[in-house]
């Protein structure tokens with residue numbers, strides 16, 4: 107272990123990568139990309155600070171209620187207690203970040219079901235959430251052992267669903283990060299309070315931050331699948347030349363493929379553009395299908411919004427249990443509705459979802475196979491990333507799509523794992539969520555993609 111003199115100050119190559127996913131926010135620290143992985147790269151325990159279900163994951167949620175704003179797990183709690191109130195917790199920044207016209211999307215007012223006070227625009231919500239995340243991050247870094255004392259000052263990257271090397275979107279985000287830094291400095295630990303924070307205070311902090319932004323230490327955006335591929339290559343024992351990443355998160359399913367060339371120094375990871383896709387065939391869509399099926403099984407009338415909302419707020423847990431144990435039982439007063447996994451698998455809408463997933467995977471696999479064939483290679487690594495990597499049907503869908511779209515190719519399919527022989531002791535809790543934290547790990551680790559590959 108390093109002594110105090112070695113860990114006194116961070117080096118110039120240190121960086122933090124933040125991945126604020128639709129469902130969960132994650133962050134990782136890279137002290138120096140040339141250090142051995144187990145010393146150089148550390149996931150940051152955001153969930154430990156917010157007392158979330160997992161120490162490395164914290165829910166990306168905000169909730170406006172009773173003149174106050176709540177973040178993280180308490181926001182979920184308030185939303186669940188308040189199902190009769192026709193209110194939604196704010197669940198996704200992804201649509202805003204991925205919008206064609208980002209400036210317009212950011213300027214949009216939050217819908218009344220999120221913010222009945224009509225106070226906040228999407229941009230305000232993003233600034234406030236990032237300010238909150240900045241506080242969570244600082245506290246998590248404080249709790250991590252053996253880190254240099256000035257670690258919270260290192261530059262930050264964020265993973266992005268759109269690739270924008272030095273583009274205008276990055277400048278928009280720089281401004282947002284700078285305002286978030288000012289809000290974080292002003293509201294400080296109030297942002298972490300489970301009792302929430304008053305809307306008046308938030309508005310005041312937003313106005314002051316707009317007039318006098320801070321330093322958000324923003325380094326750059328990192329294209330999410332590129333970050334995932336970098337993590338896959340960093341942790342693998344036997345890299346292959348062609349890697350295809352399926353990152354199924356909550357909001358989007360991002361597919362991208364890369365040609366990894368080790369014959370040049372430094373090795374390059376160039377993207378096979380024809381394989382790139384971003385579809386909504388992801389966790390939230392499965393949740394919607396599941397909730398609809400449950401509502402039908404319960405025979406609940408469509409207009410029973412309270413039951414619908416309550417079920418929706420529990421959908422992620424229900425889905426996880428359904429796929430893990432093969433069945434779920436739902437209590438509603440004296441009545442229990444049970445649902446078997448088989449019923450979901452046979453549901454017509456879910457079958458349409460699987461067919462669309464199959465088709466989209468085939469499109470990308472076909473494009474990678476063409477490139478591999480041209481290079482005289484007959485093997486492709488398929489890396490399953492994101493929470494969707496836990497879904498048991500994924501491997502079968504990829505295999506079937508590959509057999510049709512990439513005949514003759516050997517596909518090595520598996521979830522992203524840190525089980526590299528070089529990576530000595532691995533905590534089980536780290537392995538279990540590796541497919542989800544890999545984008546922040548790889549994003550912190552990777553040398554940024556050269557401009558020419560980003561056209």
Ligand SMILES: Nc1ncnc2c1ncn2[C@@H]1O[C@H](COP(=O)(O)OP(=O)(O)OP(=O)(O)O)[C@@H](O)[C@H]1O
Nearest residue numbers: 127128129130355356357358389422492493494496
């Ligand atoms: N064990 C599991 N079984 C089924 N689904 C799971 C499991 N674990 C996580 N998920 C699902 O994975 C999704 C969360 O994954 P992830 O953290 O990769 O998403 P995200 O990064 O927040 O979203 P996005 O990348 O789309 O913005 C949720 O839909 C969640 O329900």
Ligand SMILES: [Mg+2]
Nearest residue numbers: 127128355492
């Ligand atoms: Mg994600």
